[in-house]
Amino acid sequence: MPTKHLYQYDSYQKTFKAKITAINGVEIVLDQTIFHPETGGVAHDTGILKIGGLEYKVLNVKLDYATGDIIHVLDTQPKAELGWEVEGEIDWPRRYRLMRLHTAAHILAAIMYKDYHALITGGQVDVEDAKMDFNIPTMDRSIFEDAINKANEAVERNLPVKIYFLKREEALKIPGIVKLAEKMPPEVEELRIVEIEGLDIQADGGPHVKSTGEVGKIKLIKVQNKGKDKRRAYFTVE
Incomplete structure (x- = not known):
């Protein structure tokens, strides 16, 4: 069985317990995890794993797309065996900021x-x-300025952010469910849906805040023309 992605059900869970299913040097796979891997354009979590009375730093987290397993890259090779129980904790300030920026990205994408x-x-x-x-x-900076202003209006309305699962066939019938120009959701039976009430609905696998009010003020940093079909906006949250 592939790793159960606990963060897809509760983005706010900070600690967890799991069992080791694979070890390869400094890389370890668990039966379940709250650690989000570097995937979907969102940076990975960091944190710690406690194994056999010792504490290891989680420096990187990767997704094995072939198996669905999540690989935790530790600071040193663990003294452990298959089946051992571990306790984990994510770096919450890092995760929460990623959640805020990720939801901000969905708001901006919806308006664009x-x-x-x-x-x-x-x-x-x-x-x-x-x-x-x-x-x-x-390339027109005023377009992004307008979109950011409207995004901040959505933040101020404190819209609920809902997460649920739908059958793939049913989900793909929803207009605008995919906002990526050249990529469709993975070939799975169910898709995880992130809905910002009254504003947006997208298939998405990453962590988010519970309401747009948690995002904070969205600030446009700069815009760049990276070529045809790549008009780029850099932004942050305060």
Whole structure:
């Protein structure tokens, strides 16, 4: 069985227990985890794992796309065996900031899609800031300024952010469920849906806040023209 992705059910869970299913040097796989891997354009979690009375730092987290397992990369090779129980804790300030920026990215994507018919052609959510590319015809800073202003209005309305699962066939019938220009959701039976009430609905696998009010003020840092279909905006949250 692949790793159970606990963060997809509760983004606010900070600690957990699990059992070791694989060890390869400094890399360890568990039967379940709250650690979010570097995937979907969102940076990975960090934190600690306690194994056999010793504490190890989790420096990186990766997803094995072939198996669905989540690989925790530790600071040193653990003294452990298969089946051992571990306790884990994520770096919560890092996770929470990623959640705020990730939800901010969904708000911005929804407004760009609705008002400018723009799809996402690239992006990355890191701890300090985020960047997103859109396929708008020409580079125009005023478009992004307008979208950021509208995004902050959505933040002020404190809209609920709902997470649930739908059958893939049912989910893909929803208009605008996919806002990526060149990528469809994974070939799985059920899709995880992130809905910002009255504003947006997307298939998405990463952690989010519970309401837009938690995002804070969204600030446009700069814009860049990275070529055709790549009009880039850098932004952060305060």
